[in-house]
Amino acid sequence: MGRAGELKRLIALAEQLRGPALQHVQQLQSALARRGDPAEQLERQRRRLARKRAWASRWLAVWSIITAICTVLAVGWFTGVVEDPSDTTPVAAIIIGLISGTFAVRSGLRMRNLGREHRALGAGSNQIPARAPAALPPRGSLAREPMERLAQCEATLAELLVQIGRGGSVPVESVEHTRRTGADAALVLRRVAAQLHAVERARDHAPPLERGPLADAVRALRRQLDEGVDGYGSLVAAAGRVLAASSMGAPNQDLSDATEHLAGLALALRDLSPEGS
Structure with a gap:
């Protein structure tokens, strides 16, 4: 019983330390991601x-x-x-x-x-150099496929916003707001993907009788990730409609609506993450 009690105390201590340590790591990742953001690099220049x-x-x-x-x-x-x-x-x-x-x-x-x-x-503020591709989760992880979709959406959105900015039919402030919202949402989605992969590893190493709740958590995180990437895809689709409308000289409010929707979705995901709690 003495060893069992000591083991329980060690596990409890590890759980107490895990939260702050994970939060500090995520804050460091967030700071590094902001520093590598093309818009931030351009502003520093x-x-x-x-x-x-x-x-x-x-x-x-x-x-x-x-x-x-x-x-x-x-x-x-x-x-x-x-x-x-x-x-x-x-x-x-x-x-x-x-x-x-x-x-x-x-x-x-x-x-x-x-x-x-x-x-x-x-x-040339609309011609921000492309960011280096972010590392994807390993193959076999449920976070891999959504992150591949997100990377493709980011590249497409960046190209669309360059074209929209060149057209001049959409205010520069709106284009920049959309770009910043997309970057913030992508950062939150990658944080959720990292959480998903971490829970997957914990599930794989847990005793068989304790894997059930972890498997449920994995499925819940995957649903959140799919919802977030779908929201990002809606923003890409809206940007495509704006570009098509601007080429024909017709105004289009889809970009602003989709941007605000994605901003709200990113805020909800951030509230669910440890950093937002």
């Missing part, structure tokens, strides 16, 4: 270019002021307003003015190039 352009603007102002002062001194000496018997002041002013003028021109060119890159990123 924009901020980096904006900072560089701000520094180029400051240096342009500094070198321009120095050049202006040196020009005033040199012109004043040539016109007789500034007198210097040794002629060192005008010569130094000319030399410093040439140097500072060169740096001012370089700073101006750099600021212009950075501004052009920043505007290009803003104009």
Whole structure:
């Protein structure tokens, strides 16, 4: 009985530690997924270019002021307003003015190039580079097939949103909102798939008499996963209808409706996950 009691205490302790540990792991996965998100990468690149352009603007102002002062001194000496018997002041002013003028021109060119890159990123916000494919659950897992469908849906939605953005018939804010909603929903669905695979492993290693509840949990998670992927597919279908309607010059509200539906579905799935509880 002593060993049995000790074993029960160890199992209880493991169960207590499992929840926080799993939550921390999922939070880390979520942070890494957000960091690898193309939209986040693009936004960081924009901020980096904006900072560089701000520094180029400051240096342009500094070198321009120095050049202006040196020009005033040199012109004043040539016109007789500034007198210097040794002629060192005008010569130094000319030399410093040439140097500072060169740096001012370089700073101006750099600021212009950075501004052009920043505007290009803003104009090409609908052409976000594709994210590297996420790892799929192993073959034999019930999470594998839904995640394959999700990967295909993500690629199709990304292509459709690029085409919709190029058309200009749908506001950029709506396209970005749809993209962010799709990315958030995909992240939640992958979290559910990870839970499903973990419960599958627990079921396979559990004693035969304890596998029943775990098998029921696997089936419930698979239903949630199918529902979520079907919702993502509905968003893809809506984007296809919007693109077809925009090509014919007809407005279409399907994209907004499907986006809001998917956002609600993702929120419901998030509430069911350990991170949302």
